[in-house]
Amino acid sequence: MNAANLLAQIVVVALAVAAAPLFMAWVGQCRAWLANRRGPGLLQPYRVLRKLFHKDAVLATRASSLFRIAPYVQFGAMACAAAIIPLLGTDLPFATAADAIALVGLFAVARVFLALAAMDIGTAFGSLGARREMLVGFLAEPALLMVFFTASLIAHGTALPAMATAITGHPLAIYPSLAFAAVAFLMVLLAENARIPVDNPATHLELTMIHEAMVLEYSARHLALIEWSAALKLFNYCAIGFALFLPWGLPDRVGSGMLAALPVVALKFAAAGAGLALLETVSAKMRIFRAPEFLATAFLLAVLGLLVRLLLGS
């Protein structure tokens, strides 16, 4: 039984890693449709990844080993995060190994390595992007933690599977605290994944870049890993959102129930991708100096959720 659990866990992580670029492509495709364009198709990220993996890597002369290992660290952190998040079931062995706070730590490790690697080369845009990324990160992280604390108050524990079963295990009730936390989480998701109100993922204008400015010096397989882990990060954030706020349809044991849950999860991702694309189409990118305001609002909402939960018990 234990071996079967482990196998299921490995299959789920592999599935998450494989499906992450597809989700990114789906968001891009929806954005293209909303802008009345045809879009590059759902396989485009895979083609880009293949192309990048076949190229020869070019490194700056002053690059230290930190610059070379950063993409692997980031990809590894995101794959670990995918193992912790209950994507297809709440009974997987790794999901109970680490809790939500460790998950935030994993994201922080990935961010710190990428920022250090961007500063390592010493180009102007690299350190500019790294500073901006750290600004956004240090404002978004407390908000994310507060969201987790609100959910863990309801679940009486910080483990993600416990949070996922807390809502489905009880009779249906209105949770204003969870609604606040969900909006805060959405704002953190947009900020952390370099989506439109905070950063434009498709920009070519260096002065407005945050995430892109950090990875300007990367090429070939390093760039491929970074892009892949960016897609995986967005995928992970959506999976966290489902686990916290839409946990219906998750089987509570390993087995054939997980196959049945697959279409439900796929449907959730399709809806989330379309919603994300719509949100990005209707909103305009903010100036970088408005980002603290945006994230302070997210923090406020998360803390309000916490307080409302403590006062009203709802």
Next chain:
Amino acid sequence: MTHLPWSAQFIHLAAAVLLLLSFAMLTQRRILSLLDLFATQGAVLAASTAIVAYSSGRAELYYSAALTFALKVLLLPYILHRLLRRLNVRWEAEPLLNVPTTLLVGLLLVIFAFALAQPISQLATTLTRSTLGIAIAVVMLSLLMMITRRKAVSQVVGFLALENGLFFAATSATYGMPMVVELGIALDVLVGVLILGVFFFQIREQFDSLDLRHLEALKEE
């Protein structure tokens, strides 16, 4: 986890939305959106009063819900909109504190209000007693809004939001005030807004602006 009846859950939801709207008003820079938020707050207040009336079976609370709706969703926003058009004010200047600081101060006020309400709400016997903390928080946030704004119009909206908070406190702690008191307050608020509307014109005529800093100087330089 104790399972609450649906009416109590809806009242909790309304309370949470009221708190959220107070914060939205606190950070809103545009005066027209501020009025819309105020009207929304009135609508939520009327809805929550109606739910309290339904769940407690008190018919007079239906009247007070209807009165709230007529006054705070329809009449007062209409009067203020007309005033703004006549005064030709569209934009609100920057508030005294920047937005993140205001939000943090507001959060501290909310925590203070919740701590303040904890012993009181244990004495109350109503279904909605736990929302008293939110009502006090709404009052305090409205006070903060009046303090951090310079323009006369937004201070008046802050004053009206404060009255919303008091009304919500009354319904949540004791199922509403007596009808006479409620009618009196409603009339007071209405007359107050009308008089303040006249004040707006006087202030603008005197100083050519609605900025209340000009009122702080006691003599002309």
